[in-house]
Amino acid sequence: MRAADLFEQGVIPAEIARHVGVRHQIVSDWRTAWQRAGREALHGAGRAGRKPKLNDEQLAEVGQALANGAEANGYVTDLWTSNCSGAQVIRPSCACSHDVLVRGRFRAELH
Secondary structure (H helix, E strand, O other), X not given: OHHHHHHHOOOOHHHHHHXXXXXXXXXXXXXXXXXXXXXXXXXXXXXXXXXXXXXXXXXXXXXXXXXXXXXXXXXOOOOOOOOOOHHHXXXXXXXXXXXXXXXXXXXXXXX
């Protein structure tokens, strides 16, 4: 309900979007619903977007593999690069693959 609190404080949608980590258009949609029906209109939205492909246990496995370092995962040096981190660690740990564009998001979720 952070968005509703910020609407009530008069914060503009672009600032709310930055604060809660979503796109401006999503906040504009929330604001329209909030203006029509108040806070209750924001309760039923649920999560936006696709469900994560990794569950909490799998995400923890990937986190542990990354924490162990690149050498422990078969690389020559202990330096993670964009070419060797995400997909090569995620695939064997969790039997699924993810492309280069989402690797940074996994690293952010793990911290």
